[in-house]
Amino acid sequence: MSPSILLLILLTLASFAYMQGKRRAFSLSGPEVGSSRLHSRPGYYGMLTALWCVLPPLIVFAFWMAFSDSILIAMAMKALPTSLQELSADQTNLLVNNLRNLIAGHVAARDIDPILQQVAEQYIGMERISQIALGVVMLVTAVFSMSYVYRRIRPEMRARNHVERIVQISLVLCSTIAILTTIGIVLSVLFESIRFFQQVPLTDFLFGLKWSPQMAMRADQAGSSGSFGAIPVLAGTFMISGIALAVAVPIGLMSAIYLSEYASSRVRAWAKPIMEILAGVPTVVYGFFAALVVAPFIRDSGELFGLNVSSESALAAGLVMGVMIIPFVSSLSDDVINAVPQAMRDGSYGLGATKSETILRVIVPAALPGIVGGVLLAASRAIGETMIVVMAAGLSANLTANPLQAVTTVTVQIVTLLVGDQEFDSPKTLVAFALGLLLFIVTLILNVIALYVVRRYREEYE
Amino acid sequence: MQAEKRETTMDRVSKGLARRYRRERWFRLFGLSAIVTSVCFIALLFVSIGANGWSAFQQTEVLLDIHFDKEQFDVDNLSTANYGALVKNSMQALFPDVTGRSDKRELNKLVSSGASYVLQKMVIKDTGIIGSTKKIWLPADDEVDMFLKGYISRDVAESARRLNDKQIGWIDQLVAEGRLEKKFNTIFFTAGDSREPELAGIRGAVAGSLFTLAVTLLLSFPIGVATAVYLEEFAPRNRWTDLVEVNINNLAAVPSIVFGLLGLAVFLNVFGMPRSAPLVGGLVLTLMTLPTIIIASRASLKSVPPSIREAALGVGASKMQAITHHILPLAMPGMMTGTIIGMAQALGETAPLLMIGMVAFIVDVPHGVTDPATVLPVQIYLWADSPERAFVERTSAAIMVLLGFLISMNAIAVFLRRKFERRW
Structure with a gap:
């Protein structure tokens, strides 16, 4: 029985339960009109019956999903001959992996161990039995709990309160997902990072000047030990983000000022949505554009001046990324500029200041905390941006201050290290998680400061 | 005394006024140019994507007279017949004066390697066409496609382009005969990914x-x-x-x-x-x-x-x-x-x-x-x-x-x- 069919049966059963519960409530309510003897409206009795029909089997299902595989593997391992059972933990792991591959049918026919083959067949058989058992158990639970509630339906039963209680609990559960996500992110990058730092010291990672994570297969080959100094990667990240901010902050800020202080409402109505298009274009499109149009253009115009420009220059990626984050800067600045009280503007005009003087000497200083918050958010966006740099920036980790050369970034390295084959015991794969941790921490700090600054600022004028 | 003082203040104000207004204009222009820059960038982005992409909605196809030779087909095993040979034979029939192995290979390269799958599908769908000769539009190779769309120039030296002079001669002949045309690219919307550009779809x-x-x-x-x-x-x-x-x-x-x-x-x-x-x-x-x-x-x-x-x-x-x-x-x-x-x-x-x-x-x-x-x-x-x-x-x-x-x-x-x- 496949899970989808099971789910379908469960849903049918639930709608049946709903109708039965509702009917019973009606029949109990007595002959008088308006079902006045009932505590709740009849639908609630139906809903309660249906909920009880669905929830217990789903809990059973969740448990089965969580534990069935490990229990079945343990049982399959028990079936192995004793000689194979007394292995070290590592060898057992290897054996389990072989078994899993065999079950999934991934192994080429020649290297199948007949014993293992037998166990795999046993496993597949047991899996089928367990699936059938699951279906039976779920349906029995459904029918049982449904009939339990059905028989307990009385007019004085507080069905509505029960239903509302269940709904409220599920609302609380939903709201914890945000926290679970954060915990999941922290734990997943932290665990792999700790494994990485067991192999490579933390100081080498944070202060090392050489980055070449490709490790050779054998110890005697050249470059056998990868070096994992994150400084060149970080320098590249900050250079590209710096270029991006150098583009985005002036343009974004000036357009926000123009839109909120100078532009007529008609220009505003046109220009604002157009600026928002910039935020809606997928980053992979920017990346393609950077690689196809901007990078060759910069290279060619560099050649015109006799400069040697790499075709994957930091400048191209930075420029395009800057355009991408213009809307972040401009929309946040727009908000804070609009929040500056009109009285401050009027005061400045009254003293004879021109509009630009008012903006530069009164409005911008007053809005500065909010603007800084917006810039910090844009910076965290730039540091975490992936596709533009993957497509337009380079792979080689050069420690350079020349924006015309190719540099690499944290996100580029994470992508190149994790796309393709992964070995979760080699530092080459694990270092990607260490970089991820670094990225998460840096952006988190920027975000927290930005949110704090923006909130503080808002409170000041509200 | 007071009147004099006020005058001097006004003097000082009006002296700087021209400069301040100029600054005001510049500032305003700067703001406007920021918006114009963003709008221009969006326009550039869309125009360059559009200019690069519109031609992909057309694909060059070649009209071939395919003879579904009875001897080629095993009725029980239609999918394994040599469909590539059908395409090759019909190309050979169009250019009877092409001889020599390498020339023939160059000639056959003009048709996409996916052409044989098109024929395979046709035969499996309707076995009645075995033994007949049909005029069929088949996808051309991506290099031919690029040539017809003007991305490969004739003026480049022969070694620097992906099509040699002979192939271009054949292409010209096919175009003159009306056998090579750009048609709406249905493959792009109906196929999955492929290593061959002319067969790749979304x-x-x-x-x-x-x-x-x-x-x-x-x-x-x-x-x-x-x-x-x-x-x-x-x-x-x-x-x-x-x-x-x-x-x-x-x-x-x-x-x-x-x-x-x-x-x-x-x-x-x-x-x-x-x-x-x-x-x-x-x-x-x-x-x-x-x-x-x-x-x-x-x-x-x-x-x-x-x-x-x-x-x-x-x-x-x-x-x-x-x-x-x-x-x-x-x-x-x-x-x-x-x-x-x-x-x-x-x-x-x-x-x-x-x-x-x-x-x-x-x-x-x-x-x-x-x-x-x-x-x-x-x-x-x-x-x-x-x-x-x-x-x-x-x-x-x-x-x-x-x-x-x-x-x-x-x-x-x-x-x-x-x-x-x-x-x-």
Whole structure:
């Protein structure tokens, strides 16, 4: 029985339960009109019956999903001959992996161990039995709990309160997902990072000047030990983000000022949505554009001046990324500029200041905390941006201050290290998680400061 | 004495006035140019994508007289017949004076290697055509396509281009005979990915995107709305709800690739879910879009005036009834707008999906949420990496399709907002 069919049966059963519960409530309510003897409206009795029909089997299902595989593997391992059972933990792991591959049918026919083959067949058989058992158990639970509630339906039963209680609990559960996500992110990058730092010291990672994570297969080959100094990667990240901010902050800020202080409402109505298009274009499109149009253009115009420009220059990626984050800067600045009280503007005009003087000497200083918050958010966006740099920036980790050369970034390295084959015991794969941790921490700090600054600022004028 | 002083102040003011006005004009011009720059950039982006991509909607096809030779076919085993030979024979018949192995090979290169699959499908569909001769339009090779579209110039030295002089001569002859034409590129919309540009299409990627988005929508909309309702209507103000709120605001700004790391470490490694599956992609994108939906839904709930809540409670509704019967329906348009915008973000997202293996080269069109699949933006990324010139225009065309989806989704969101927005 496949899970989808099971789910379908469960849903049918639930709608049946709903109708039965509702009917019973009606029949109990007595002959008088308006079902006045009932505590709740009849639908609630139906809903309660249906909920009880669905929830217990789903809990059973969740448990089965969580534990069935490990229990079945343990049982399959028990079936192995004793000689194979007394292995070290590592060898057992290897054996389990072989078994899993065999079950999934991934192994080429020649290297199948007949014993293992037998166990795999046993496993597949047991899996089928367990699936059938699951279906039976779920349906029995459904029918049982449904009939339990059905028989307990009385007019004085507080069905509505029960239903509302269940709904409220599920609302609380939903709201914890945000926290679970954060915990999941922290734990997943932290665990792999700790494994990485067991192999490579933390100081080498944070202060090392050489980055070449490709490790050779054998110890005697050249470059056998990868070096994992994150400084060149970080320098590249900050250079590209710096270029991006150098583009985005002036343009974004000036357009926000123009839109909120100078532009007529008609220009505003046109220009604002157009600026928002910039935020809606997928980053992979920017990346393609950077690689196809901007990078060759910069290279060619560099050649015109006799400069040697790499075709994957930091400048191209930075420029395009800057355009991408213009809307972040401009929309946040727009908000804070609009929040500056009109009285401050009027005061400045009254003293004879021109509009630009008012903006530069009164409005911008007053809005500065909010603007800084917006810039910090844009910076965290730039540091975490992936596709533009993957497509337009380079792979080689050069420690350079020349924006015309190719540099690499944290996100580029994470992508190149994790796309393709992964070995979760080699530092080459694990270092990607260490970089991820670094990225998460840096952006988190920027975000927290930005949110704090923006909130503080808002409170000041509200 | 006083009059003199006032005059000197006025003098000083008017002396600087011209300079100050000039500065004012410059400042204003600077602001205007900032906006013009952004608008120009958008225009440049769209124009360059369009200019590169429009030609991909046409594909060069070659008209061949295919003789379905009876001897070639084994009735019980139609799929293994040598369809390539059919194409070769008919090319040979068109150019009888081409002899020599290498020349013949060059000649056969003009037709796509996918032509034999087209014939195979035709024969399997209708075995009656065996023994007959038919005029059939077959896809030409991508180099021929590029040549006809003008991307390969005749003026370049022979060694520097992918087609040699002989091949160009044959192409000219075919064009003169009306056997080589540009037709609407149906393959691009009906095929999955391929290594051959002329056979590559976006159907697999679009299907993968739809499955992924379906999973995302089914999970993120109910969870997002439930969270927003809880936080806005039920949650007591305490440390726990503060924590939840701070978390949601932070998650909204976490780089998307970090969600990919989460998916890789938790969904793939811990839960053992299948790689490259839209199911896992949908889960990751759900976690990513939840903050957007929650924040929009909360704003929408906040905008429902308290009088409606109080009226419902006043006539004896329970809190839950007031919410489900009155507040949620009124807040729904705003929530849906937020959800559509979140879905548009999810549709354009690439980086986290790279982490969970949705970058694999997948030819088959997926048929479920657990089939290996790729999505439209990842397909764009993969094609952008391919060296063939013909993939550049296909990448641009795929971007046009993606942007088309995004624009229509945003248009729906704007329409919903306009239609249902209420000012209380």
